[in-house]
Amino acid sequence: MSTTATTTRSTRGSICSATSWVRLDAWHQPQDLWGTVPSTHETFRLIAEVPNSSDPARYRPTLPPNTHRSHRPDAGTL
Structure with missing residues (x-):
């Protein structure tokens, strides 16, 4: 599992904000x-x-990822 986290700053008019993004390739999804x-x-x-928090390092899960298709053998079937 890889997690990519970045922080970007943007200015619109007089408003300055920091936004943190987390890209998750796998995560623990409730059943x-x-x-x-x-x-x-x-x-x-x-x-x-x-x-x-504007801190990507805050994403530290303790639950194992379960979103890979191997965890859902019936996914995609109707």
């Missing part, structure tokens, strides 16, 4: 995605923490 409140799941809390 019941629709029944999970984002604030109760580690992955979503960590993803929200990055732009909130």
Whole structure:
């Protein structure tokens, strides 16, 4: 799993903001995605923490990634 994090600064008029981005190639997704409140799941809390803190290093998950297609053998079947 690789995680790419960058911080960019942009100025529009007199407003200056820092935005941090995290690109996740794999992450831990809850089994019941629709029944999970984002604030109760580690992955979503960590993803929200990055732009909130402007620190990409804050994304340090403890749960193993499970989004590779091998974890979902029925994906794509109707």
